[in-house]
Amino acid sequence: MAEEEQQEAPKKKKGLIKWIVLALLILGLAGGGYFAYVTFFASPSGEKAGEAAAPAPESVKGYKDLVTLPTFVVNLADPLGRRYLKLGMDVEVVDLKTVNELKQNESRVRDAVILLLSSKTYNDIGTTEGQILLRKEIVERLNQVLGGPKVLRVYFTEMVVQ
Incomplete structure (x- = not known):
């Protein structure tokens, strides 16, 4: 009986480690995907989609x-x-x-x-x-x-x- 309990404890740890590794892998892929999106697909001016650029005020001295x-x-x-x-x-x-x-x-x-x-x-x-x-x-x-x-x-x- 004692031997069975000792064998179940390492199995639980292995299962927990697998889930942690899987979660870290998913987070890493999500971060890489976000980086690729921002680098290659986002607007170059940094504006959010649907947001118009605010016109520069003409009252600013020296504005051309x-x-x-x-x-x-x-x-x-x-x-x-x-x-x-x-x-x-x-x-x-x-x-x-x-x-x-x-x-x-x-x-x-x-x-x-x-x-x-x-x-x-x-x-x-x-x-x-x-x-x-x-x-x-x-x-x-x-x-x-x-x-x-x-x-x-x-x-x-x-x-x-x-």
């Missing part, structure tokens, strides 16, 4: 409007012609009127930027100094298209050279 331009994909002016540039950018403008002007002149704006980008080589834009110079040149071109100093800065949001 940003306009996101469509992504540009152009061949670079390299000798072999095998390199291309994919560039996404936001444009900081002086007021809402300029935002509407940019949208109305989108074809002219895209044409000016495409001509500028396709005239560049990899050596021109492969360095930080070259990218800063490219930003300044884009601002100058956009101001020429819009007829005045309406574009303040250009921010590169995506840049791939291949």
Whole structure:
């Protein structure tokens, strides 16, 4: 009788250990799944689904409007012609009127930027100094298209050279 009681105690411990290991495994998988969801599927801006971004207040001193331009994909002016540039950018403008002007002149704006980008080589834009110079040149071109100093800065949001 005493021997049977001793054998039942280790069996109970083994069963309890199995349940603890199973619970830890499930928690680990759930944590990994949550991490994968947040990393790969959640919105990049960090907003919750169904929540609209709050507009920036115009009363903030120094606030300027940003306009996101469509992504540009152009061949670079390299000798072999095998390199291309994919560039996404936001444009900081002086007021809402300029935002509407940019949208109305989108074809002219895209044409000016495409001509500028396709005239560049990899050596021109492969360095930080070259990218800063490219930003300044884009601002100058956009101001020429819009007829005045309406574009303040250009921010590169995506840049791939291949």
